[in-house]
Amino acid sequence: xxxxxxxxxxxxxxxxxxxxxxxxxxxxxxxxxxxxxxxxxxxxxxxxxxxxxxxxxxxxxxxxxxxxxxxxxxxxxxxxxxxxxxxxxxxxxxxxxxxxxxxxxxxxxxxxxxxxxxxxxxxxxxxxxxxxxxxxxxxxxxxxxxxxxxxxxxxxxxxxxxxxxxxxxxxxxxxxxxxxxxxxxxxxxxxxxxxxxxxxxxxxxxxxxxxxxxxxxxxxxxxxxxxxxxxxxxxxxxxxxxxxxxxxxxxxxxxxxxxxxxxxxxxxxxxxxxx
Amino acid sequence: xxxxxxxxxxxxxxxxxxxxxxxxxxxxxxxxxxxxxxxxxxxxxxxxxxxxxxxxxxxxxxxxxxxxxxxxxxxxxxxxxxxxxxxxxxxxxxxxxxxxxxxxxxxxxxxxxxxxxxxxxxxxxxxxxxxxxxxxxxxxxxxxxxxxxxxxxxxxxxxxxxxxxxxxxxxxxxxxxxxxxxxxxxxxxxxxxxxxxxxxxxxxxxxxxxxxxxxxxxxxxxxxxxxxxxxxxxxxxxxxxxxxxxxxxxxxxxxxxxxxxxxxxxxxxxxxxxxxxxxxxxxxxxxxxxxxxxxxxxxxxxxxxxxxxxx
Ligand SMILES: Nc1ncnc2c1ncn2[C@@H]1O[C@H](COP(=O)(O)OP(=O)(O)OP(=O)(O)O)[C@@H](O)[C@H]1O
Ligand SMILES: [Mg+2]
Numbered sequence: 001x002x003x004x005x006x007x008x009x010x011x012x013x014x015x016x017x018x019x020x021x022x023x024x025x026x027x028x029x030x031x032x033x034x035x036x037x038x039x040x041x042x043x044x045x046x047x048x049x050x051x052x053x054x055x056x057x058x059x060x061x062x063x064x065x066x067x068x069x070x071x072x073x074x075x076x077x078x079x080x081x082x083x084x085x086x087x088x089x090x091x092x093x094x095x096x097x098x099x100x101x102x103x104x105x106x107x108x109x110x111x112x113x114x115x116x117x118x119x120x121x122x123x124x125x126x127x128x129x130x131x132x133x134x135x136x137x138x139x140x141x142x143x144x145x146x147x148x149x150x151x152x153x154x155x156x157x158x159x160x161x162x163x164x165x166x167x168x169x170x171x172x173x174x175x176x177x178x179x180x181x182x183x184x185x186x187x188x189x190x191x192x193x194x195x196x197x198x199x200x201x202x203x204x205x206x207x208x209x210x211x212x213x214x215x216x217x218x219x220x221x222x223x224x225x226x227x228x229x230x231x232x233x234x235x236x237x238x239x240x241x242x243x244x245x246x247x248x249x250x251x252x253x254x255x256x257x258x259x260x261x262x263x264x265x266x267x268x269x270x271x272x273x274x275x
Numbered sequence: 276x277x278x279x280x281x282x283x284x285x286x287x288x289x290x291x292x293x294x295x296x297x298x299x300x301x302x303x304x305x306x307x308x309x310x311x312x313x314x315x316x317x318x319x320x321x322x323x324x325x326x327x328x329x330x331x332x333x334x335x336x337x338x339x340x341x342x343x344x345x346x347x348x349x350x351x352x353x354x355x356x357x358x359x360x361x362x363x364x365x366x367x368x369x370x371x372x373x374x375x376x377x378x379x380x381x382x383x384x385x386x387x388x389x390x391x392x393x394x395x396x397x398x399x400x401x402x403x404x405x406x407x408x409x410x411x412x413x414x415x416x417x418x419x420x421x422x423x424x425x426x427x428x429x430x431x432x433x434x435x436x437x438x439x440x441x442x443x444x445x446x447x448x449x450x451x452x453x454x455x456x457x458x459x460x461x462x463x464x465x466x467x468x469x470x471x472x473x474x475x476x477x478x479x480x481x482x483x484x485x486x487x488x489x490x491x492x493x494x495x496x497x498x499x500x501x502x503x504x505x506x507x508x509x510x511x512x513x514x515x516x517x518x519x520x521x522x523x524x525x526x527x528x529x530x531x532x533x534x535x536x537x538x539x540x541x542x543x544x545x546x547x548x549x550x551x552x553x554x555x556x557x558x559x560x561x562x563x564x565x566x567x568x569x570x571x572x573x574x575x576x577x578x579x580x581x582x583x584x585x586x
Binding site: 002004005007008009011012015016019020121122123124125126127128129130131132133268269272273 | 286320323324325326327344345346348349353355357359360361362363364368372373375376377378381404420
């Protein structure tokens with residue numbers, strides 16, 4: 001595997017995506033909405049006086065709010081006032097699975113462009129006739145989707161951390177984020193999910209004819225994220241270091257299985273029948 | 276350079292290649308002629324190792340395309356039926372990308388790109404996106420890509436089929452230049468007989484996956500149309516009883532009329548003076564006598580007729 005070939009493929013794929021506005025606009029909008037605008041709104045609104053007096057249940061018992069959560073989770077919330085508890089729970093926990101939308105979305109957009117898109121635009125043939133190996137083509141294209149997916153996720157994470165620590169400071173009185181469970185989320189689950197997005201899109205791309213179809217079918221993976229959101233909200237899944245590592249490991253195993261299918265599909269012999 | 280022996284390849288129930296054998300020699304322009312669906316593109320794909328043959332053996336540069344496909348592709352260039360270029364990228368970006376994946380060294384790459392852009396008259400628009408290019412310009416970019424890594428062997432799959440006559444001529448000129456400079460071998464697939472006639476040293480006629488005949492156009496003509504064909508113009512009216520008088524003429528095989536022009540098939544060059552003398556003594560006023568070479572088109576249709584193909 002030659003790194004120059006990989007680099008060239010990555011660069012070319014990203015250059016192409018960057019020139020398709022429908023592809024990259026959501027990549028910019030979504031993190032801004034979810035990880036800057038919404039948390040900012042959430043932290044600022046309660047501090048407007050009219051809002052505070054009408055909606056904040058100041059006399060609520062923290063224990064009551066937390067009753068749905070498992071015991072070991074409750075321990076994490078000990079010593080927080082109700083004011084602090086809500087941002088802590090929502091921004092520190094409930095938001096976490098939403099975070100996975102980022103790697104999933106970016107990786108499936110780029111992969112849909114680079115796998116289904118090349119087929120749609122009939123440019124694949126030029127690649128197949130190049131002196132690259134099947135493995136180089138696949139790796140280059142997979143990395144072209146993975147790297148920005150992980151990169152944008154990290155960037156969103158940094159933005160999110162800055163926003164909620166700054167705007168949340170008056171409420172929390174300290175730098176409280178990231179919580180420990182976020183480390184496996186960002187560095188173990190996120191790449192696994194990004195890879196999952198790539199692989200599922202590659203499999204879908206083998207069957208559909210256009211970028212849009214591949215992108216939309218790849219979007220079905222968002223259901224996975226919804227599952228995690230619901231799991232988190234109902235207290236079935238608790239984002240801690242251990243559970244994060246376990247979920248991540250399961251995802252990597254799934255990735256490994258899918259990768260074997262993808263490699264079988266992504267060979268010149270199979271691809272040439274489709275150009 | 277290229278060798279195929281009894282190669283067969285089927286797709287489902289379609290037999291694309293049916294016992295194909297041919298050889299291409301170094302330095303020549305070899306033309307593979309055939310109608311749509313004859314198996315031309317399939318042959319190129321096999322030779323580049325994109326899929327294996329069902330049976331038979333083939334080699335390019337003495338290597339097996341299935342085992343050493345990427346070595347072969349590194350030494351060969353290709354112009355595919357559709358240009359297969361990135362429309363959102365500029366001509367220069369396209370060439371830099373393909374140069375990089377072809378393994379041209381970084382120092383040389385910029386120079387190579389500059390040279391091919393210059394050769395194909397594309398420097399002025401090198402930085403524009405391909406989406407705005409005409410078909411002829413895209414074809415030139417595609418040719419530039421095929422030549423970028425200075426390949427010894429060039430596969431051209433219907434290089435002019437989508438071009439207007441003028442661009443087609445330009446591309447033909449470029450192909451001739453490319454073959455002459457650097458002594459490259461060219462494997463040209465086409466159904467354009469005039470193009471093959473202009474460019475090819477040797478041709479093979481392919482139909483339904485089988486070779487009907489191969490050789491230089493002159494060899495094929497000699498095999499199919501033995502003797503010479505002579506065009507004779509004469510002033511009207513032609514003398515009466517001309518056919519009767521010509522019947523005794525030596526070596527005359529057939530005669531056809533195209534207006535005031537007689538097309539005569541004679542057994543040999545040596546029969547021409549006797550035939551002209553007969554015409555003159557019959558009272559014909561001859562204005563032109565010219566032996567006519569058999570065109571590839573005539574060869575092609577004759578071959579297909581002989582093999583029961585529809586013309
Ligand atoms: N991937 C494929 N799947 C199924 N059939 C195929 C495939 N590729 C080629 N064929 C069939 O094989 C035959 C030869 O096709 P090929 O493309 O080699 O012809 P060609 O000589 O290049 O024709 P054209 O002048 O139209 O380009 C055709 O009948 C075609 O339908
Ligand atoms: Mg073809």
